[in-house]
Amino acid sequence: MKILPTFCAPIPASVNCRVTPLGNTxxxxxxxxxxxxxxxxxxxxxxxxxxxxVETNDDVLRSFYHLRDQRLPIFLGTGRHPTSGARFLYFKGPDGMVFEYSTGVMLIEExxxxxxxxxxxxxxAMCMRGSAENMKL
Structure with a gap:
C-alpha cells in the first residue's frame, strides 16, 4: 500500500496513527x-x-428534518458509512464548510x-444505503 508511507511519514512515531484507506483518502x-x-x-x-x-440515530433524523425545513443544503445522507458503520447526515454551512452529525461509529478495542x-x-464506499449515488466524488 503506497498510501501509508506517503501520508503517515510526517506524523511523529509517538502519535501512533492507524489507517483504513478509502481510495487515496x-x-x-x-x-x-x-x-x-x-x-x-x-x-x-x-x-x-x-x-x-450525536447520541442516537433519532438525533441524526431530527437534524435532517430540521435542516430540510430551514432549507439548508443537505450534502449527503441520511445514510450509513460501510467503513465505520456510523449513521450520518452531512450538510453545508453558510461558508461552504461541510458538517456531519453521526452516531454509532465502530470502536476498535482489540x-x-x-x-x-x-x-x-x-x-x-461512502454510503451503503445509496445516498451518495449523485455525489460528485
Missing amino acids: PLMRFNEVHNSVALIHTGRSGIQHINHQ EESYRPRQFNFEPD
Whole structure:
C-alpha cells in the first residue's frame, strides 16, 4: 500500500496513527474510534469537514428534518458509512464548510484482532444505503 508511507511519514512515531484507506483518502485514528482524521484531496486548503457525534440515530433524523425545513443544503445522507458503520447526515454551512452529525461509529478495542479493509473512493464506499449515488466524488 503506497498510501501509508506517503501520508503517515510526517506524523511523529509517538502519535501512533492507524489507517483504513478509502481510495487515496486515509481514514486515520489515534484511539479506539474508527477514524478521527481523513486527509482528503480537494481544491481548497484548510479543514473541509467537521463531524459532531450525536447520541442516537433519532438525533441524526431530527437534524435532517430540521435542516430540510430551514432549507439548508443537505450534502449527503441520511445514510450509513460501510467503513465505520456510523449513521450520518452531512450538510453545508453558510461558508461552504461541510458538517456531519453521526452516531454509532465502530470502536476498535482489540487492535490485534482488527483487520483494516480497503475501500475504493466511490459512492458505495461512502454510503451503503445509496445516498451518495449523485455525489460528485
